[in-house]
Each structure stands twice: as structure tokens, then as C-alpha cells.
Amino acid sequence: MPYQVTIQPSGHHFQVAAHESVLDAALREKGSVLPYGCRNGACGSCMGTILSGEVVYPNDKPPGISEREQAEGKALLCQVQPRSDLVIEAREVKAGQNLPVKTLPCRVERRELLAPDVMRLYLKLPNIERLQFLAGQYLDILLADGRRRSFSLANPPHADEWLELHIRRVPGGFFTDYVFNKMKDKALLRFQGPLGTFFLREDSPRPIILIGGGTGFAPLKGMLEHAFHIGLDRPLHLYWGARAKADLYLDELPRRWAEQHPQFRYTPVLSEPRPEDDWEGGTGWVHEAVTHDYPDLSGHEVYMSGPPLMIDAAKVAFADRGLPVEQLFYDSFEFASH
CATH class of the missing domain: 3.10.20.30 (Beta-grasp domain)
Incomplete structure (x- = not known):
């Protein structure tokens, strides 16, 4: 019953x-x-x-x-x-409730190696199709044996000629091994999307802090490009945490945003900078850089995406800085190898 x-x-x-x-x-x-x-x-x-x-x-x-x-x-x-x-x-999300979840074929229009372990895919839909989605959502690549692989959409909704994914190589990863070693341009894939409730809430006056770990930059890129496109004038501060300088695989992009948009700030943080990086920026854990800069988070909204260890540590640290749970939005990246 x-x-x-x-x-x-x-x-x-x-x-x-x-x-x-x-x-x-x-x-x-x-x-x-x-x-x-x-x-x-x-x-x-x-x-x-x-x-x-x-x-x-x-x-x-x-x-x-x-x-x-x-x-x-x-x-x-x-x-x-x-x-x-x-x-x-439970919290309820009203935006996006009418977006249809579709299962669609797509073609790999282009691949671009952004770092030794990060590949950017541009996916082309059939000419008669467009995917309606919210900045920050993800899709599931459907594999032939029924398995799924989830990847955030890195492009904003208004720039949807291609769908952009940032795929990190997972050691022993079934799908990522295919992407890096066997996939050809024009390869055919199937996916289901859009999925998830990690997207930019546009109806609040609060300043926004965005925190990405590794390829957790992908959905934040889509969110920020959407915010710039609609003229969102709230303060926006992006923190991007990575191991070494090479892992900030599109570092020049947020640096350019900071020059073009006065409401936007960018703080990259490296946990293990290499000697050849000649790094003069922030070091350590990215969430600690946030709490150092913002001892009181009660008036902010925080969006974060990245590995579970980063998310879990940040949730505790930000609650201690007064961030209400309803002002925290996150997407935890679990990597499947089988």
C-alpha cells in the first residue's frame, strides 16, 4: 500500500x-x-x-x-x-520544476586536454534538440552496460550550442580511461539530464561565495557565466582549490572575469604547490582560506562543488562561522572507477 x-x-x-x-x-x-x-x-x-x-x-x-x-x-x-x-x-526548490528530464543522443564535437588529467568535451545534440537546464546542473552519461557517469554542465544555459563537460581522469576508471585513451572526435554518446538541484538562486540580495575543488570548478563556471550574462550585481567571490598550479586548468578565465566585472573576485588556493610553480598566492585548504577572509558568513550564500572531503570539512567550518544551512548549496563529486 x-x-x-x-x-x-x-x-x-x-x-x-x-x-x-x-x-x-x-x-x-x-x-x-x-x-x-x-x-x-x-x-x-x-x-x-x-x-x-x-x-x-x-x-x-x-x-x-x-x-x-x-x-x-x-x-x-x-x-x-x-x-x-x-x-x-525539508527544503524545497521551486525553480526548475518544469524542466523536462530527457534521454538524448549526442556527438563528441571536440575534445580538449586542459591539464594532464582533465579533458574538456564539447557535446553536440541533434539539430532538432536543445537541452533546457539551469546553470550548475549535471547530466548522466549512459553507458552500454547500464552504468551511469555523472558530470556537471560547465556552460551556461544561454550558450547551449554545445554542452561542455570537464572530465578528470580517475585511475582505473572505466569511462575516463575511454575518454582519455580511446575516444575519438565524433564519438556517439547517450545521456540523461538535466539533473540535480545545485543551481544559482537569483532571487536573493546576499553576496555569493563560490568554492570549487578540482573539476568542481565546472558547475561554478556555468553559474558565473550565467550571472554575468543576466547582469547579476551581487558581489561574487570565487575560491578555486587545487593541488598544484597545473590543476588550475582554466586559471586565465576567472582572472579575465575579475578584470571585466567589478563585482567579481577570484582567489586560487594551492594545497601542494610545486617549486616550479613559483607560487605567491594562497596555500593550504581552500575552505580555510574562506573562513580566514570571512569570519562571519551569516549574511552570505555559499555554493561549493568538489570532493566529499572538502565538502564535509567546509560544512562544519562554515556552520561555525554562522552560515545558516538554508544558505549553503553544494554538489559533492563522487568518482566511480568500476
């Missing part, structure tokens, strides 16, 4: 089947969208609080939720299944 789920504080409600995740059921609804990212329990973007009712994870506790969070009544809505009617406290 289906169970009824009510979302607070909006009061929206919908039906969930006994062996269906709360998120899967919510995605069928027209009224709102629950935040989500990876949809495999790793990133924590879909976390909500169970106010009443019983839930269960079909498998082991997902990695994206801690024992402490679970003890506080929180749950990952992309994985958890109901065992009774539920009342859940």
Missing part, C-alpha cells in the same frame, strides 16, 4: 510506494522539487528530518549521512523508504 508523505513547512504531500524512495516519488510531483545531487546516498544534498513516521534504508546506511545526523532524526531522502505515513522537514 502507498504511504502519504507531507513536507513541512510547505504542507505539500504526495504518495510513496512501500519500496520506493521518498525522492523518487517526489520527483513525479509537479508542485516542488526536493534538493538532490548524486542520488546514490553519497553526497548528502537530499538530507531532510523525519518529524514523524518510520523509514528504512533498503541496504546499509549510506555514506552521505553520519551517525550523529541519523541520531538527530535526519535521513537521506534519495535512499530512505517509508514504513508508515511520514511528516518530513
Whole structure:
């Protein structure tokens, strides 16, 4: 029998089947969208609080939720299944609720090696198709054996002649090995998208801090190019964390933005600069550079994308600096090798 789920504080409600995740059921609804990212329990973007009712994870506790969070009544809505009617406290996202998720073929129009381990792909859709998406969302490349690989869209919605992906080589990675060693220009792929609720919220007056780790720069690039395109005049400060200078694979681009847009600032941070880098910029962990520059984050909005370790450390540090959870948006990059 289906169970009824009510979302607070909006009061929206919908039906969930006994062996269906709360998120899967919510995605069928027209009224709102629950935040989500990876949809495999790793990133924590879909976390909500169970106010009443019983839930269960079909498998082991997902990695994206801690024992402490679970003890506080929180749950990952992309994985958890109901065992009774539920009342859940969760943020809802209204922008993008009418964007259709499509499964489309595409052609690899061009490949560009941006760094020894980062490849930029330009994907061309059939002439009769365009993908409507929000800056910061991602798509899933659909592999022949049913596996999926998720990549953020690095281009803004208004520049959609090609879809731009930044793909980092994963040691032993099934798909990335193909991209770097076997893929040819004009190769054919299939994808599903747009996906995710990591996108720029345009209806707030707060200044924005954006933090990217490695190829986490990709969705932030799309967000910033969109912000410049629409004339967003809120202060924008991009922090980009990488190991060495070569890993800032498009460093000249944000430097050019800083010259062209007075509301934009750029702070690159290297954790392991090499002697040949001759680096005079910030060093250490990128989230610590943010807390050093912004001891009080209560009046800001923060967007961050990158590896889970960066995201998890930043969430704690930013909460200690007064950042409300509803002003934090993030996309945690999990890399699959199999």
C-alpha cells in the first residue's frame, strides 16, 4: 500500500510506494522539487528530518549521512523508504520544476586536454534538440552496460550550442580511461539530464561565495557565466582549490572575469604547490582560506562543488562561522572507477 508523505513547512504531500524512495516519488510531483545531487546516498544534498513516521534504508546506511545526523532524526531522502505515513522537514526548490528530464543522443564535437588529467568535451545534440537546464546542473552519461557517469554542465544555459563537460581522469576508471585513451572526435554518446538541484538562486540580495575543488570548478563556471550574462550585481567571490598550479586548468578565465566585472573576485588556493610553480598566492585548504577572509558568513550564500572531503570539512567550518544551512548549496563529486 502507498504511504502519504507531507513536507513541512510547505504542507505539500504526495504518495510513496512501500519500496520506493521518498525522492523518487517526489520527483513525479509537479508542485516542488526536493534538493538532490548524486542520488546514490553519497553526497548528502537530499538530507531532510523525519518529524514523524518510520523509514528504512533498503541496504546499509549510506555514506552521505553520519551517525550523529541519523541520531538527530535526519535521513537521506534519495535512499530512505517509508514504513508508515511520514511528516518530513525539508527544503524545497521551486525553480526548475518544469524542466523536462530527457534521454538524448549526442556527438563528441571536440575534445580538449586542459591539464594532464582533465579533458574538456564539447557535446553536440541533434539539430532538432536543445537541452533546457539551469546553470550548475549535471547530466548522466549512459553507458552500454547500464552504468551511469555523472558530470556537471560547465556552460551556461544561454550558450547551449554545445554542452561542455570537464572530465578528470580517475585511475582505473572505466569511462575516463575511454575518454582519455580511446575516444575519438565524433564519438556517439547517450545521456540523461538535466539533473540535480545545485543551481544559482537569483532571487536573493546576499553576496555569493563560490568554492570549487578540482573539476568542481565546472558547475561554478556555468553559474558565473550565467550571472554575468543576466547582469547579476551581487558581489561574487570565487575560491578555486587545487593541488598544484597545473590543476588550475582554466586559471586565465576567472582572472579575465575579475578584470571585466567589478563585482567579481577570484582567489586560487594551492594545497601542494610545486617549486616550479613559483607560487605567491594562497596555500593550504581552500575552505580555510574562506573562513580566514570571512569570519562571519551569516549574511552570505555559499555554493561549493568538489570532493566529499572538502565538502564535509567546509560544512562544519562554515556552520561555525554562522552560515545558516538554508544558505549553503553544494554538489559533492563522487568518482566511480568500476
